[in-house]
Amino acid sequence: MLSLPKNFAELSPSEIIQKIVEQLKDVGHDYVIEELKDLMQTAIEIELATIPVYLYTYYSLSRKAKSGLNTGEQLDDYGVFTNQSAGVIMSVAVEEMLHMSLSSNILFALGGQPQLYMHSPQPFPTNLPHHFPKGPDGKDLSIPLAPFSFEQMWHFLEIEYPKAYTDIKPYFKDGKLEIEWSTIGQFYKYITEIIKALTSDADFQVGAKNDQIQQYNYSPNNIDTIYPTQAFGPWGIPAAQGAAAKEGTATLSPTTPTASAVSSYPNQADAGDLTPVASKEEVLAAIKTICDQGEGYDATSDDADFDDPSHQEDSHYFKFITIASKLADYKTYKENYPPHPVPPTPSANPFTCEELQKRGLLYNFPLSPMTRKTGLKEASNVYYDHACPTAPNGTVSVEDFRAGLLAVSDLCNGVYSYMLILTETIFQYPDPEQRLFFNNAMHRSMIWVLDKLIQSMRDVEFIYKDTTYNFAPTFENFNLGTRAEAYGNLLALIPAANDGLGAIGLGAGDLESIELQINQLPDVSDHWK
Amino acid sequence: MSKETTQNPGDPTPAEYPYKSAPVFPKQPYQFKEGTPLHACLGLNACKGLDRYGPEGPNGDGKTNECAGQGYCSTTADHQCHVRNDCRNQGGCGLYGTAEELDNPGVNDCKSLGSCATPINAERFSTNGPNQGYSVWARARKVFEERWDVLREEAIEAASIHGLDIDPPKSLGSAPAPFTEIGPPYLWVSENNQHRGNMTSCGASGLSGAGGCG
Numbered sequence: 001m002l003s004l005p006k007n008f009a010e011l012s013p014s015e016i017i018q019k020i021v022e023q024l025k026d027v028g029h030d031y032v033i034e035e036l037k038d039l040m041q042t043a044i045e046i047e048l049a050t051i052p053v054y055l056y057t058y059y060s061l062s063r064k065a066k067s068g069l070n071t072g073e074q075l076d077d078y079g080v081f082t083n084q085s086a087g088v089i090m091s092v093a094v095e096e097m098l099h100m101s102l103s104s105n106i107l108f109a110l111g112g113q114p115q116l117y118m119h120s121p122q123p124f125p126t127n128l129p130h131h132f133p134k135g136p137d138g139k140d141l142s143i144p145l146a147p148f149s150f151e152q153m154w155h156f157l158e159i160e161y162p163k164a165y166t167d168i169k170p171y172f173k174d175g176k177l178e179i180e181w182s183t184i185g186q187f188y189k190y191i192t193e194i195i196k197a198l199t200s201d202a203d204f205q206v207g208a209k210n211d212q213i214q215q216y217n218y219s220p221n222n223i224d225t226i227y228p229t230q231a232f233g234p235w236g237i238p239a240a241q242g243a244a245a246k247e248g249t250a251t252l253s254p255t256t257p258t259a260s261a262v263s264s265y266p267n268q269a270d271a272g273d274l275t276p277v278a279s280k281e282e283v284l285a286a287i288k289t290i291c292d293q294g295e296g297y298d299a300t301s302d303d304a305d306f307d308d309p310s311h312q313e314d315s316h317y318f319k320f321i322t323i324a325s326k327l328a329d330y331k332t333y334k335e336n337y338p339p340h341p342v343p344p345t346p347s348a349n350p351f352t353c354e355e356l357q358k359r360g361l362l363y364n365f366p367l368s369p370m371t372r373k374t375g376l377k378e379a380s381n382v383y384y385d386h387a388c389p390t391a392p393n394g395t396v397s398v399e400d401f402r403a404g405l406l407a408v409s410d411l412c413n414g415v416y417s418y419m420l421i422l423t424e425t426i427f428q429y430p431d432p433e434q435r436l437f438f439n440n441a442m443h444r445s446m447i448w449v450l451d452k453l454i455q456s457m458r459d460v461e462f463i464y465k466d467t468t469y470n471f472a473p474t475f476e477n478f479n480l481g482t483r484a485e486a487y488g489n490l491l492a493l494i495p496a497a498n499d500g501l502g503a504i505g506l507g508a509g510d511l512e513s514i515e516l517q518i519n520q521l522p523d524v525s526d527h528w529k
Numbered sequence: 530m531s532k533e534t535t536q537n538p539g540d541p542t543p544a545e546y547p548y549k550s551a552p553v554f555p556k557q558p559y560q561f562k563e564g565t566p567l568h569a570c571l572g573l574n575a576c577k578g579l580d581r582y583g584p585e586g587p588n589g590d591g592k593t594n595e596c597a598g599q600g601y602c603s604t605t606a607d608h609q610c611h612v613r614n615d616c617r618n619q620g621g622c623g624l625y626g627t628a629e630e631l632d633n634p635g636v637n638d639c640k641s642l643g644s645c646a647t648p649i650n651a652e653r654f655s656t657n658g659p660n661q662g663y664s665v666w667a668r669a670r671k672v673f674e675e676r677w678d679v680l681r682e683e684a685i686e687a688a689s690i691h692g693l694d695i696d697p698p699k700s701l702g703s704a705p706a707p708f709t710e711i712g713p714p715y716l717w718v719s720e721n722n723q724h725r726g727n728m729t730s731c732g733a734s735g736l737s738g739a740g741g742c743g
Contacts, residue, residue, distance in 0.1 A: 263662065
């Protein structure tokens with residue numbers, strides 16, 4: 001039986017963790033492994049919780065501005081900042097997907113089955129699983145789905161806050177010792193200490209390495225994570241590999257450099273990889289990747305800015321605070337930043353979100369929208385089943401408009417939920433068959449279904465309590481039935497979405513290609529019967 | 530924010546169209562007989578006459594390219610992105626994919642295992658791996674040259690199986706002018722920015738150098 005460490009209020013987080021790990025030595029190995037499985041499932045849910053939060057804010061930014069302003073040579077300061085902010089947020093979201101995959105691999109290695117379907121946080125705003133109710137600023141840690149703003153960047157900083165500057169709180173719940181964490185780093189510190197002290201390699205060889213998510217499914221960068229640092233000539237030609245300089249030729253646009261010359265790559269290969277695990281050493285390395293990428297390589301030293309040994313990739317925390325430092329409200333939160341990494345100097349000419357919106361670079365997404373008002377405890381300001389059309393009177397009925405919003409939102413949530421089932425199914429596709437499954441399942445669903453659907457949705461406007469908003473994804477857990485029924489139930493959402501397109505101002509073409517791609521997603525029903 | 534009204538990205542174009550000497554980009558690739566070795570881009574063809582123009586040649590007078598490696602543009606079904614290729618060796622590469630995939634453009638085992646859009650526009654650079662920041666087309670051509678012995682054997686075998694009238698040479702010719710060193714520029718593919726639908730590429734950053742899909 002575990003007990004609360006004596007005088008724990010006077011102990012440091014590291015001392016509390018050590019005391020609890022010492023107790024775990026006496027409770028039996030089976031208990032420790034079950035505890036570790038529970039912790040890894042929590043880890044998966046923490047990582048999963050961050051993904052919709054980051055994606056929602058990402059999609060609120062328009063990297064394609066009106067009138068081609070955001071394309072190459074016409075890019076201005078606001079266009080560059082928007083593209084950079086979006087690229088950086090996507091680069092972090094990609095690494096959160098890596099973290100979720102690594103945590104899933106560790107749980108699978110222990111003999112567990114990662115649970116993702118219906119495990120996305122709901123409703124928003126939300127705290128992270130097993131986290132303190134208060135954030136580093138003393139206010140409620142209540143993370144919304146929100147458009148890009150300084151306030152939302154502050155929430156991102158709370159998520160990635162360095163562990164050295166916060167506390168933990170052990171307590172009893174239902175006769176079981178639980179711990180409230182205030183940072184993700186502390187949580188993984190606890191897991192690390194348990195693994196170091198109380199496990200052997202054999203504990204991580206229950207689930208075969210070959211069945212875990214393989215390294216070849218991860219790429220640190222892609223065309224969505226990179227961003228231009230200034231205007232560029234859209235017709236310039238990059239150099240061939242091995243050329244003295246990467247700049248290439250911009251002879252067709254002599255006043256501006258090539259796209260390749262001005263591209264910035266937020267993620268680096270040496271910052272960590274997607275590794276299957278079968279030993280303590282591999283598991284600890286995987287957890288170190290997660291922690292380094294989040295809060296920094298060594299969050300109490302001069303290395304705190306970086307998450308990789310080569311010092312080329314900023315930690316998530318530093319990526320976000322760098323973006324935040326370019327916004328006008330950055331100075332007002334000055335007292336809440338930890339001493340390391342040293343906060344960037346505020347921008348002399350900060351950007352404002354009002355101006356971003358005026359320039360067509362920021363969609364007016366609502367705060368934590370939900371598809372339907374259920375009457376349960378929820379804090380959303382906007383429910384699509386109570387929204388009204390912006391169209392002049394008579395062109396579309398309120399009922400038809402709402403039905404259209406609901407059908408498309410349901411499809412979006414259905415796709416999101418099916419993606420979680422697809423992720424769980426990866427573990428049933430061993431290497432090398434996994435490569436083809438992963439491509440067809442994950443890449444197709446993310447880039448060719450969810451991404452395109454959200455991009456169509458966000459051009460739809462609606463009115464809610466006198467405010468005009470853009471239609472945004474709600475990232476709700478959508479009940480597709482059992483995993484064996486899910487694909488059929490996903491396909492069944494398409495006709496209603498098709499019927500509702502016209503009422504919300506979308507054309508048939510907006511869903512045609514998406515429907516085609518949904519039809520090409522793997523039907524994994526047989527894996528779950 | 531209301532729905533965007535757009536003008537062509539990329540405008541204004543360079544004052545003088547620089548590819549006047551090149552034939553007009555064919556919107557659709559020629560449909561070759563089953564079994565014909567298809568390829569992802571300009572300069573990657575396995576034999577005389579195998580390119581996007583087919584046996585009619587670029588000017589419609591039956592004068593085709595003379596040699597492997599000299600063909601204009603892709604013969605694969607055009608596609609926009611990672612996983613959307615139909616067949617082996619048909620992925621264009623550069624935008625999404627792993628370091629290994631992006632270092633081997635035009636090389637993939639089967640349908641849905643290829644990376645990125647075809648044809649490979651000259652402006653495209655790799656976003657990942659050893660070729661990060663460098664020309665995708667130049668890398669594709671280099672890989673093609675390095676693999677030519679193997680590809681040639683495969684082409685000979687395909688010709689034998691399918692009764693194709695092709696005879697792949699031992700050495701490759703240069704890619705056609707004026708694109709010999711760079712691959713097909715999007716300015717040419719889009720006919721001086723007039724037909725941006727001739728190919729689209731992917732990604733939201735606006736850096737792929739072709740008509741974007743967002």
